[in-house]
Amino acid sequence: MPDATLDAKGLNCPLPILKAKKALTNVPSGGTLEVLATDPGSVADFDAFCRTTGNELVESSADDGVYRFVIRSSA
Amino acid sequence: MAAEGNAATQSNQKSMCIIVTKGSLDWAYPPFILSTTAAAMGFNVTMFFTFYGLPLLFKKLDLQVTPLGNPAMKMPMMGMHMGMPNLAPVIPGVDAACSKMMKNLMKKKGVASIEDLREAAVDSDVRMIACQMTLDLFEYSLDDMIEGPELGGAATYVEAAAKSDINLFI
Numbered sequence: 247m248p249d250a251t252l253d254a255k256g257l258n259c260p261l262p263i264l265k266a267k268k269a270l271t272n273v274p275s276g277g278t279l280e281v282l283a284t285d286p287g288s289v290a291d292f293d294a295f296c297r298t299t300g301n302e303l304v305e306s307s308a309d310d311g312v313y314r315f316v317i318r319s320s321a
Numbered sequence: 322m323a324a325e326g327n328a329a330t331q332s333n334q335k336s337m338c339i340i341v342t343k344g345s346l347d348w349a350y351p352p353f354i355l356s357t358t359a360a361a362m363g364f365n366v367t368m369f370f371t372f373y374g375l376p377l378l379f380k381k382l383d384l385q386v387t388p389l390g391n392p393a394m395k396m397p398m399m400g401m402h403m404g405m406p407n408l409a410p411v412i413p414g415v416d417a418a419c420s421k422m423m424k425n426l427m428k429k430k431g432v433a434s435i436e437d438l439r440e441a442a443v444d445s446d447v448r449m450i451a452c453q454m455t456l457d458l459f460e461y462s463l464d465d466m467i468e469g470p471e472l473g474g475a476a477t478y479v480e481a482a483a484k485s486d487i488n489l490f491i
Binding site: 256257258259260261263264266267285295298299 | 354357358361362363430431432433441
């Protein structure tokens with residue numbers, strides 16, 4: 247179970263990233279944030295976001311038009 | 322927002338500088354999208370607002386877009402993409418209608434408003450520099466602008482840009 251879930255469905259670039267960054271501040275170090283999005287661009291963007299910030303992208307999957315990302319906070 | 326807290330003094334942190342020169346609805350997006358995203362990715366961000374970019378700092382925004390001289394501007398309508406004859410915007414109300422149409426489209430597609438992105442930029446400590454020369458030239462006042470921007474000139478920008486990993490002119 248993730249420590250927190252962010253519903254970013256229906257939001258477009260860059261809102262899923264901005265909201266995820268904000269939500270991550272409430273996740274303890276080592277904890278996980280689940281992000282749900284419908285923006286197809288978010289797949290590449292969460293990859294890049296995690297590589298650059300040092301947070302770990304534990305999971306990136308898609309199901310019926312909804313993208314699911316699980317990010318482990320490194321903060 | 323003191324300059325000391327910026328790119329200059331923190332060696333590890335990456336930084337980005339953007340010169341913002343355009344103030345139409347469409348051109349306002351790239352600088353605010355990139356600055357908020359870079360800030361979210363841990364960058365120190367500086368935005369230098371000059372010429373027509375400066376009004377993007379006004380408290381009250383009413384951004385407009387024009388199809389004039391922009392043949393690439395085609396909006397999805399009635400199942401197709403429709404452009405406009407190049408001289409249509411001379412008719413009063415056409416620009417306003419186009420702007421309204423684009424704002425509606427943005428809302429429908431979950432694209433943030435410029436007001437929201439700007440607020441996010443302020444909240445994430447993006448350093449904003451208002452060009453003093455532009456302020457004088459067009460007789461604007463810092464009083465009409467949001468809280469946060471500092472005044473500066475070319476040298477202020479160059480100092481920040483010299484220490485930035487990414488420099489953009491938009």
